[in-house]
Amino acid sequence: MNFKELRLNKPILRAIAEKNYDAPTPVQEMTIPLILDGKDVIASAQTGTGKTAAFALPILQLLFDRQDASKKGKKIKALIISPTRELAMQIQDNFKDYAQYTNLVSAVIYGGSAIEPQIETLKKGVDILVATPGRLLDLHKQDVINLDYIETLVLDEADLMLDMGFIDDVKKIERLCPKGKQILLFSATMPFKVVQLANSILKDAEKVAVTPTSSAAARVHQILYFTPKPKKIELCLHLLRNTIKGNILIFRRTKHGVDKLEQTLLRNNYKVDSIHGAKSQEERQEALNRFKNKETNILIATDVAARGIDIDNLDSVVNFDLPNIPETYVHRIGRTGRAGQSGTSYSFCSADEKQYVISIQKLMQKHIDVEEDHPYPLDPKAQPEVHKRKGSKHRKGRKSEGSKKKKKRWY
Template sequence: MSFKDLKLNRPILRAIAEKGYDNPTLVQEKTIPLALNRKDIIVSAQTGTGKTAAFALPIIQQLYDKQTASKKGKKIKALVVSPTRELALQIAENFEAYATYTELTSTVIFGGASIEPQKEALKQGVDILIATPGRLLDLHKQDDINLDYVETLVLDEADLMLDMGFIDDVKKIERLCPKTKQTLLFSATIPYKVEQLANTILTSPQRIEVAQNSSTSKNVNQLLYYVPKKDKIELCLHLLRTTIKGNIIIFRRTKYGVDKLEKTLLKNNYQVDSIHGDKSQTARQEALKRFKKKEVNILIATDVAARGIDIDNLDAVVNFDLPNIPETYVHRIGRTARAGQSGMAYSLCSADEKSYVIDIQKLINLQLDVIEDHPYPLDPKAKPIVHKSKKTGSKHKKGRKSEASKKKKKRWY
């Protein structure tokens, strides 16, 4: 199937062709016709499957067909709500590219950046608004946003939005839009709370599921290294020196872990940057820009900061800390080996993470290749290290006094 078969108009087809896309992905093929029919839709699909175009193209087409107002009189007709700033910016870039040959305008608003330029952009009048929940509600409260004319509402990465605690905000935003709107909900996974949300805000939705959550690309070579926790940084350095090459994302579970590893790699003269939730928006955008421009070849990230970010030509993903949610592993390694290319995934597993490996293998239905030939092997019988005090028994038992204290005969009594 080609994009022409999806009944998209000329200006959109021209923009898609310029982006170098010939045929729609499966999620686009299934979603676009339903979206053009103004159906409510729930889409379950992984990052990297082409979700953004699946909602952006029908929105642009529908607005293009009836664009009338001059720029000044424009009202927000489509609203896309996204959990993270990076994702919102990325969606905005896509809308801009696809709408190049139309008169449609879009803008993006998010927290962690100055509010005034965003107010200014809204004042100019826009057709399509991409926003993170917090800033959207702030600006609505200040009367800078009117959602009375929204025809299509998109909730992107709904599972992440709920994980980040945005459920009440999302419900509030939905209520601020007209009852007659079309709602499109996209989520990598559909856990119970996403299901619940969908039931309350969608009207007899069509369901689209693209690939099981467990599917990992056949083109990713997945290697596993068992290593004592204390030696992980050493093993990581060893692999970067000898094995892992090219553009790399390293995932860590915590912001502190990201910072610590970044300092070590910088000390060892690696070109490295990082993104996590405590960094300012400017710093995060800067880090991404440097990575995409290949000014640095290693990006260290937490899962939330990296969720949904599109990075082409990624050679390897390193799971420095294994995720305790197996689906997260699938998300992470799905960033490499896109569009038919091959890629590598390296996972470092300490004794306390062994159960995570079992869950991951169950989900992806695949045994990971264990590499035993490395300088920091983990004793196969190793138990997780639990730090206990060397002293045994209560300090209040008889005979606790040291020899020295026994010699001091002075007593308060």
């Protein structure tokens, strides 16, 4: 199939051609006709499957016929809610590219930066608004944003939005929009919370599922290293010296873990940067730009910070800590081997992460190759560490002498 068959008009097709898109991806092929028919859609699609274009192109098409209002008279007709600033900015960049031969205006608003320039932009009039939930509600409260004309509401990365605690904000935004609007919900994974949200706000939704598990598994060479938890840093340094080359994205579970590994690599003279939730928007963007501009070649990140970030030509992904959700693993390794390229993923597994490997292999229906020839092997008999909480020295139900003395008698 090509894009012409998707009933898209010439200005949009011209913009697509300039982006060198040959044919629609599966999620675009399935979703675009449904959106053009005005249906509500719930789509399970991960980053890298082309989902931004899957909702951006039909939204532009639907608004195209009524685009000639003067800028001042423009009303917000499409609203895209995104959980993070990076994702919101990326979606806005895509809208700008696809709409360059139309008169449609899009804008992005997010927290963590000055509010005045965003208010100025909105006053000039926009057709499409990309926003993070907090800043949107903030500006709505100040009467800067009018949501009465919304025709299409998009909830992007819904699972991440709920993980970050935005569920009440999302429901509030949905209620502020008109009743008859079209709702499009995109999510990388479909946990119960997302399904529940979808059932409560979508009407007769069409379901689209694109599972990238097989494609990621096919393009990425996956290698597994069993190693004790305290030896992971040594193993990482060993592989960086001898095996892993090029542009590398390393995943750690916590912000503290990210910082600790970054300091170690800096001490060993590696060009390294990091992104996680505790860093400001500016710091994260600068780190990302340095990585994209090849000033650094190693980027360490948590899953939330790296979600949805487009990094081209990534040679390797290192799972320093294995994720406990198997879909997250697929999401991570899918960062490399994009757009037909090949890539390699290196995963470090300690005794307490063995169960995660079983779940990951089950999801992908593929066995991950184990590399045994390395200096820090895990003893096959090693047991997961058990962290026991220290209990009270008093027997349960026994009161201490002190509390007995303090007790007031009623007689």
